[in-house]
Amino acid sequence: MANLDTILLDHSHCERKAAGVALNLMFRYPSYTRLVRQLTAIAREELEHFELVNQWLEKRGIPLAPLSSPPYGALLKAEIRRDEPERLLDSLLVSSLIEARSHERLGLLATHCQDRDLADFYQSLMASEARHYGVYWVLADTYFEPDVVTERLEELAIKESEFLAHLHPEPRIHS
Template identity: 60%
Template sequence: MSALLENPTARVRWLAAPSSPAWLEQAIARPDLVLIDHAHCERKAAGVALQLMFRYPSDEQLGALLSALAREELEHFEQVLALLQRREVPLRPLAAPAYGSSLMAQVRKGEPQRMLDSFLVAGLIEARSHERMALLAAHSPDPDLRELYGELLASEARHFGLYWVLCEQRFGREVTVERLEQLALAEVEALSGELAQDDLVRMHSVGVTPAADSARQSGRR
């Protein structure tokens, strides 16, 4: 595996607002639903990496890095699937939240903007997954889930770090940061609101703390 994938030097604030206590409470209350959805998310993430590989076939570095990324995402899918099987929970289709489609709608059509936006959207999704897995690793009452999510944290951080490095190499830091700030606001908008039903909780279902509330909470610490 490339050293770039192992050690991305991405020190950047991806998320514009943290996940809310309500999302964590909902996710802890329906752990099997979140686990099933997590399996689907890992499979989709592998598909995104492969899609980008095929979209830009002449970029050899991109192909090598995204091929490795796709393999790792599928390994994570297999880990989640194995836990589902041990728990005798069948992998079944779930209604997806609007999160992913809302973010993809932000991707501009023309190149090279399409490449930049596609990398940043993929990175934002990975960053939100990492943040929520960290919450579950810290707060889930289920030791199997704490172990699983804890094991995946380092690699999830590498994934959004890789997308950052790909952007910065191709577009420069200033352009990348400016566009990331715009897309991060759209990402928060996609997660804003309240869950209509408890059985709709997903890894990327709605539930963020508004920036102003987050700042007030930080000030009280």
């Protein structure tokens, strides 16, 4: 709460990156009809979130600017195996975990933010991020056997928790 301006700027970067991740997967798997259809919707929603967060930045007089990322995303990305089909499975599950974690963090912001309007805004985004978590997970279930998905999700979730156990010193959504 003491670094809300930085958190808002970081959040803007998160939403743009989330749109980029969805688009990248569409480029990588252009013939996966269901994936393309679902990720088209996600990319559009993330860009809408990006626009809304940027309106908050403008309202608070915070200029768009580069901001260093916490190690969270890069550490998770490094867990994605390089060969197919594992690469697709891991990409979907890593995105799924990031969306779920964003849901959690936006929820914390919604609970603790003193500015009622901003708290409502965080609350409104929370539901979308939870839905995105579900979409990525269901996509994994579409292309892979359920037990393969569950086992890998558990492995990655443990890694994700370990990464977050080392607190990043800068205020970020995924510190």
